[in-house]
Amino acid sequence: MNFSDEFKQNNYLSRFSPNGLYIANCVQYRLIVRDIKNLQIVHLFTNMDAVQYMEWSPDSGYILCGMYKRGLIQVWSLNDPDWRCKIDEGLAGLESVRWSPDSRHVLSTAEFQIRITLWSLIDKSVSYFEHPKHANRGLDFSKDGRYMALAERRNCKDFISIFVCEAWKMLQHFEVQTQDLSDIAWSPDGRALCVWDHMVYNKVCLYSMDGRCMSTYDPPCFGLGVKTVTWSPTSQFLAIGSYDEKCRVFNHLTWKTVAKHMHPQLVEKSDVIVYKEVEKKPSFLKGEALPTYGNYTVSTKYEVKEAPVQIPLVKPDPEKPNPKMGVGHVSFSSNCRFMATKNAVSPVVCKHGVKLVPAKRASLST
Numbered sequence: 001m002n003f004s005d006e007f008k009q010n011n012y013l014s015r016f017s018p019n020g021l022y023i024a025n026c027v028q029y030r031l032i033v034r035d036i037k038n039l040q041i042v043h044l045f046t047n048m049d050a051v052q053y054m055e056w057s058p059d060s061g062y063i064l065c066g067m068y069k070r071g072l073i074q075v076w077s078l079n080d081p082d083w084r085c086k087i088d089e090g091l092a093g094l095e096s097v098r099w100s101p102d103s104r105h106v107l108s109t110a111e112f113q114i115r116i117t118l119w120s121l122i123d124k125s126v127s128y129f130e131h132p133k134h135a136n137r138g139l140d141f142s143k144d145g146r147y148m149a150l151a152e153r154r155n156c157k158d159f160i161s162i163f164v165c166e167a168w169k170m171l172q173h174f175e176v177q178t179q180d181l182s183d184i185a186w187s188p189d190g191r192a193l194c195v196w197d198h199m200v201y202n203k204v205c206l207y208s209m210d211g212r213c214m215s216t217y218d219p220p221c222f223g224l225g226v227k228t229v230t231w232s233p234t235s236q237f238l239a240i241g242s243y244d245e246k247c248r249v250f251n252h253l254t255w256k257t258v259a260k261h262m263h264p265q266l267v268e269k270s271d272v273i274v275y276k277e278v279e280k281k282p283s284f285l286k287g288e289a290l291p292t293y294g295n296y297t298v299s300t301k302y303e304v305k306e307a308p309v310q311i312p313l314v315k316p317d318p319e320k321p322n323p324k325m326g327v328g329h330v331s332f333s334s335n336c337r338f339m340a341t342k343n344a345v346s347p348v349v350c351k352h353g354v355k356l357v358p359a360k361r362a363s364l365s366t
Helices: none
Strands: 014-016 022-027 030-035 041-046 053-056 062-067 072-077 085-088 096-099 105-109 115-120 126-130 139-141 147-154 157-164 169-175 181-186 193-197 204-207 213-217 226-231 237-242 246-251 257-262 272-280 299-305 327-332 338-343 348-353 361-365
Touching: 014 053, 022 053, 030 062, 041 072, 053 096, 062 096, 072 105, 139 181, 147 181, 157 193, 181 226, 193 226, 226 327, 237 327, 237 338, 246 327, 246 338
Parallel strands: 272 361
Antiparallel strands: 014 022, 022 030, 030 041, 053 062, 062 072, 072 085, 096 105, 105 115, 115 126, 139 147, 147 157, 157 169, 181 193, 193 204, 204 213, 226 237, 237 246, 246 257, 272 299, 327 338, 338 348, 348 361
């Protein structure tokens, strides 16, 4: 495997363009855009201050840079390098910024969630959305980019507002059955909006476009509840990862549980394939530790382990908030046949079949 030379960057601000043709990175106040084929610099932009956030537009034509400390946003164009755009939030401050799906509007959230401002790059118009619940969460666009759902907090109650992105007009506004809304997520087909409560309440609600509650998941909870929620690419399944180290899968017809996947400490079943990553050191070391000097190459390989296999665990610190435990990551394969989950207390990724007919499982251990 060949590697390029090292390039400087700050705050992990290195992003590939959505079309895969460019890679951009920030070094203090400079924004550098390189061609992905030869890594030659094609654009070099200078911002007014050090950049804390960077994001490509969905069409790869623009890049925005957020300077939260100064409440500034600068937008740069790859097609017209001489074009300039500066957005100043002023005394309201700046806490987060993002693109709209059409790549022609920028949404910025003021400090203390006072408001969300919609800036148009076409006609320079400005619109406001009041009472946002969160700065970096609680806002989601449908996959086709036609609708935007926004979580709001009014009079100590949670609400959802749905807007039409073409004219940015409100389509629906309704109250949701949550105590302290955590986040929201559109289904890929845009027919359902998933809303989940804070982790201490363990509640997930599903709403239709008109604000009707289609289903509610609210089991008894004697500890922390929901940690993450993920839709399958086909919208047929909804996976809920919880702090009890279980992943529950619901179907889109009855919204009932079709599978419950555990993360056991001991893998005993023979039909579970366990791969363990093993380092291959140079032969002359003969089991000794790799020295810090010299140019040595260490490769890795995966070995199949026979059951039973003991899974290493990392106990969370009970004295610290937000304990590292529970299923915090769930992802589906593109054909929706497999699902990967990760338990925070174990460096293990388990793949499960999510078809109604049980499939074989595989466990990867590092």
